Amino acid sequence: MQSTILNIGQPKACQMDKKEILSKFSADPERYYMVKLFDDEKFERKSCATCNRFYWTIDGDRINCPDHSDDTYSFIGNPPTKKRFDYTQAWKEVESFFVKNGHTSVNRYPVVCRWRDDLYFTIASIVDFQRVMGSKVVFEFPANPLVVPQTCLRFKDLENVGVTGRHFSSFCMIGQHSIPNSHGYWKDECIDLDYRLLTEQFGVDKKEVVFVEDVWEGGGSFGSSLEFFVNGLELGNAVFTEFQGDLSNYKTLDQQIIDMGAGLERFAWLTMGTPTAYDCCFGPITNNLLQQVGIDANNELLVTYFTKIAKHMEQFGNLSEVRKNAIKSAGLSDEQINKIITPLEGIYLIVDHIRTLIFAISDGALPSNVGGGYNLRMMLRRIISTMDRLSLKFDMNEMIDTQIDYLKNTYPELEKTREDIKTIIRIESGRYENSKLRMEKIVSKLNQKPAVDDLIRLYESDGVTPDYLKEMNVISDIPSTFYSKLSELHQSKKQKEQDQVSLEGLPETELLYYEDDPKEFDAKVIKSFDKYVVLDKTSFYARGGGQEPDHGTIEKFEVVDVNKHGNVIVHELKNGIPKEGSTVSCVVDSKRRDGITKNHTSTHILNSSTRSVLGSWVWQHSAFKEEDHARLDITHHSALTNDEITKIEKLANSIVEKNMSVTIDNFDRGTAEQKYGFKIYQGGIVPVKSVRIVSIEDFDIEACGGTHVKKTGEIELIKITRTKRIQDGVVRIEFVSGGTALDYTKQHDANLIKKSAELKEKTELREKRRGQKQELREKFPILVDGITQSKIGTNIVDGIIVDMTDPGKPNFCSTTSDQYDEFFHISLGEKLIEKDPWMVYCGVFEDGDKVRAIIYSGEQAAKNKKAGDIAKTVSEVLGGAGEGEKTNLKKMMR
């Protein structure tokens, strides 16, 4: 492992003007640009007759820099090499050249940049080896020198993709990196290698290779660079990161770095001489699609047209201007444009965008409306609307298959996620189709041509892409600034939280919880202020990685919060603080810690369980672990189904049952990354050189600073209590483990038993009533006759008290018999007053723990004061709502 450190994050005011650096460096070429090769091969240093830039060549007749020569893009239709190499073969050539010249070939890093918190996607090969620590960038090389085929994603030139013949949304950067020391080399050898790569390995004529003087600066360091061109095509740029400071005062870096980045697609294009770089970089897929549409991509017309496009890119600022002029100078008819150029551009765009989606989804990114997912959603929507606009009926799965079949020659890892990629693209395409109706409505309300800001707003808030507007003929061209603006908004917006408390000069706290982890210990008070205490050592776990802090006591004071500030642990106490310099006895609440610890290990188990049940795109989004509950937010496209939840829970508990060992090892960060891959960064980046790897055998391996059980069996049980889709692409899983889970299950089971008993009771009651109703239906006429025909005085009929009076006065009839229910009282009351308008009926019955009464007054009786009073009194006793205490009512009825 080789490493070196650079400062980053210098204030804007310190940033230097590249032109100034260039003029300073070019004024002293011997010092900054002269390399041994130029001397050996008798290169001449010239200044461009058009733009005055300095370049190096062995061609005595050359008067212009590559950007301004007549031979610019002359390789189209006439490649300068004898051998032809497509994308896959070109990498094999590059790799074998560097390997035989002492380089280690390193596998590509993920395109999702998990190791940097300021980037969503990997944008250059050098990013692979940069680790940010505070305000510094540390370079960590797994080998020196090395070469890497790094897939890079860049979204700011999206409108050029498919149109210019050479812009891609993702491309392979050949990264050649070296630290000059006993293993690595510096400028002389770098330029010699690059020159020999072109001339010896690829067979380019020495006369065609031109090196142009340039500079690079970024984050407080800078250096010279040499761009190399063949036939006007820039193939690569060798950057020498050499100095630190500013132009008036700079010094050589302790460790310099060679950052040579070259475009693999361009190497292939140069040797193939196809009209565009797309024709030789997507394998058989472009040809397949062209055949489906019936376009011959190799004809003379395309060579002329795309050569013009390439040349015009330097002359005109605006893409539609470039296109218009190329059409004019190539002499294309409208029919040729509509039948050949436009569909061709569409096909190139589709193929490019699919390749980018394949890499991004394979590395765990999901299309969404947040963060880096934005760009992915945009690309898929562009693919679909381009197909719709051009009436192309391509099969998405077939395109993915053809691409992966081709790409796996260089990137075999894509095979593993083939089906997952199809799944995500299918779901996301479906979402877009479903949102079209809404988009149509929004578009129909637009009354004027939207400006760029309107376009951004339309996309951000309504998901309406400019490609859709183009498809609907609302706009004819997508403004050139749209994608760059959108990309600025979403490419690197990851924010970092800053520590607020300053505890300068305090020694690092010794972390006992990473050692013997005693729950009772004595420590010395280093500092105490307000309600805070800093000790020389502590076993109180400080809040971090989603794990809540320990509680307990320091002397007689309660510990309510613990936080980490740099390497100092600060305890927050309640009701006072101990004196500085004193020795205090501390007790960690071990019951609380146990709960949290079980929940933390459970989070790791659930994380791997969800990935294995749902798909490779699942990553931990965030997590939270308290004593009696925890949650894990994962990246996933849809809400979880009951079936999925059951499967996840089952798998997680099978890991608990297997009683797997949980082991903790400390590794050098680079070694850990090489050994386990970037999946270890589930909890985010690790800003330290040494990472703590927590392994649950080979089921789950993560970099993590939390507390964990020693054996998974200690967890006893993991129970998912709730899941919810909390934002686009993120699902929250709430869960409990250990004793809490057992209690939860007990409670849950008890609830189930109670519920089923209640259900049974209800069903039985319903059955009983059904029977009673039938009985009553038969019995009623007799009962009603029996009551209404009772003699004057008090009678009892079937448990009903009947007080009959003289004709023309109210009759009273009531019952509290528990053999009658609500249905009975209603039916009887209705029938009685129908038959005898002087009848007053009151039926009292129990309903749960309440008592209710049903009162009916016949038409005549209702006019009578006494009957009204009784009804009123009953209802008063029952509390107005027809309900009341059992005892009161029974008393009243007597």
Ligand SMILES: [Zn+2]
């Ligand atoms: Zn020039």
Ligand SMILES: [Zn+2]
């Ligand atoms: Zn963890």
